[in-house]
Amino acid sequence: MLRILVAKPGLDGHDRGAKIIARALRDAGFEVIYTGLHQTPDMIAEAAVQEDVDAIGLSILSGAHMTLFPAIMEKLKASGAGGIPVFGGGIIPDDDTEELHKLGIQKIFKPGSTTQEIIDWVKDNVKPAEEDS
C-alpha cells in the first residue's frame, strides 16, 4: 500500500482542503499520514523520512509557498528523501507554477480540482519508493 504524507507547511491554518484530500486518499486505499498544522520544512522532511512515505502532498493557502516549498525541497534532499515525488495545492497563482515545477514539484492542483483527479494522479505517478541498496 502506498504511503502518502499530507502536510500543512507554515503558519497557514486553512486545513479544510488538506483534510478532505487526506480522507479521500485514505478511502481510495492509500495509507495517509496527515501532519496537522503549522509544520516547518524540517518537520515535514523528518516526517517524510520517519514515515517512509512514497509521496508528499503540500497544502498552502497563505501565499508563502515560494519560500516554503523550496525550503521543503532542500530539506528533503538533505535528508536523502529528494527522490520522493511532491505534489501541492491551495492558493498558488499560475505564474508561480512553472517556478515550482523547476524546483521539482511534480504537480500543482488548482482550485476546483476534484478529489478523483488527485487520486488518479497519485495512482498514475507514484510508485513504491525503492529500497536503498
Add this chain to the structure above:
Amino acid sequence: MGSDPIAKRNRRRPARRHATISGTELDPVYGPETGVSDPGRPGQYPFTRGVYEDMYRGKGWTMRQFAGFGTAADTNQRFRYLLSEGMSGLSTAFDMPTLMGFDPDAERAMGEVGREGVSIATVEDMEELFDGIRLDEVTTSMTVNCTAPVLLAMYLVVAERQGVTWKDLGGTLQNDMLKEFIAQKEWICPPRPSLRVVTDIIEFCTKEVPRWHPVSVSGYHIREAGSTAVQELAFTLADGIGYVEAAVARGLDPDDFGRRLSFFFNVHNDFLEEVAKIRAARRMWARIMRERFGAKTDRACMLRTHAQTSGAALTAQQPLNNVVRVTVQALAAVLSGVQSLHTNALDETLALPTEEAATVALRTQQILAEETGITNTVDPLGGSYAVEALTDRMEEEATAYIERIDEMGGILEAIEKGFPQQEIAEAAFEFQAASDEGDYITVGVNGYQSGEHDREVEILKIGLEIEDRRRQEVGARKRERDAGALDAALEEVGRAARGTDNLMPAIIDAVRASASVGEISDVFREEFGVYSDPAWL
C-alpha cells in the same frame, strides 16, 4: 466527449436536488398552513425582525471592509483610500506571524511577512498604521485572536499618544479563541488558558474601554471550514454561551458586558437560508441571554452582528462572476438586518485585493444602500411563509445541537473531545463529494466552464523585499529600546500570567516599553504552554 463538446458541456443540467448546500431540503411551496412562529416586531425582544425599531431608516449598516497587507504604511494608505471612498469603519487584517505570535525576524515567520495581512511587531508599527487617522473619529475592528491582548494594548497606547481617552474608543476585537480551536486554527496556548485571556479582555474592556466590543463571536470561519448553516449558527451561539459563562464565573454582570458582545456571521450562497439564519440567531441569542443568564435589559439580549460574504463560495475561474456572487450574498445580509458588512473582492480566491477590486466590493454595498430601496422598510422578508418557516426550522435544529453540547458539559469539553471539529470535517467532506458528483453546480468550475472569456485578472503581489525590510526595522527597534524597562515589563506579564491578575495592565505596560508581539507571546508560551494540533481528519 460527444460530437459537439462545447454544447454538451454547457447543456443545462436538470436540478437534481432541491436542497441548500447545507442539505436543507426546501418545500415546493410554503403557505399559511405551514404554521410559523409570530416573528414579533423589530426592536422588541426577541428581535427576530431586527435589533432596532427603525434599522436602516435610522442608521445604515457600517461598511467595514477588511484590509491589510505588507507594511503599516501600505495598509495605512489602503485604509485612507477606502475611507475616502465612503467606507464607514476600519477593519484590520494582520499577517500570519502577527496573528500567530511571531516577530518578522523569527524563523517561523519566514515567507509569511506581510502576506495575509499587515505586519505589526511593536507599538511603533501600530502608530504608523493609524497615521493621520484619529481613533476617536473612527471605529476599528481588529481580526486577531491569540495575540488579541497585545494588539488591543497597542491600539490603546496609540490612542493615548494621540490624546484620545479610552472611554471614547469604539471598535471590535475578534478575540474569539473558541472558534480558533474549532475552525480558524490560530492558536498559541491550549483552550483553557486561552479562554482565561479572552475573559481578562472582556473584564478589562467592560471597565476601561466601555464602548469597545471585546469579543466578536464568530461563525464566519466555522462556515468557511465547511460547516452547514445550522452548524455555523449552533457552534457560534455555543461559543457565545461559553464566553458568557466564563464572564459570569469571573463575577461580571451579563447586563453589563452583555451589551458589548458582538457577533460575526458568514453570508453564503443559499439566499433564503442565510436570511433565516441571522433572524434565528437573533431570536435564539435573546432567549439565551434572558432565560439562561437572566439578563434583564433588552440591550444585553440583542445580537448585533457583522457579516462577511463567503470567500469559499468564490471561484478562481472566471473571477468576474464573483462580483455577482458577492452582490447576492450582500443582499441577503442586508435583508437579514446585519449591523456591519464586509463584501469580498472579485480576486479574493487569487490574492489579497487590488485597489480596483476592493473599490468594486465597496461600491456593491453602496449600490445596495442607495439604489435598491430595500433600506426603506424594516425586515422586508418578514412574514414570508418560506423565510419564517426556515427561521423556525434553523432555530429548532441549532437548538438541538446546543443541547448536545450542553450534555457534553459545554463548549470547552466539546472542543477538547473534537466534536465541532469533526462535525465540520464531515460536512466539508460531504459537500466536496456532492460537488465532485455534480450534485451542486458551481458556475465556471463544474459547469459552464469556458476557455473563451476566462480573463486573467491582475493580482496584488507582495514582494519578498518587504520581509527583509521588516526584519531589519524590527531588529533595529529591538536594539534601540531600553532593555531594562522591557525585561521588567515582560517579567510583570509573566507574573500576572502565573497568578490571577488581569493580564491587560501588564501587557499595556510592556507594549509601552516597545515589547513585541513575539516577545509577549513567548511569555504566554512559557507560562501557558503551546497547543499542538490533534490532526483529526
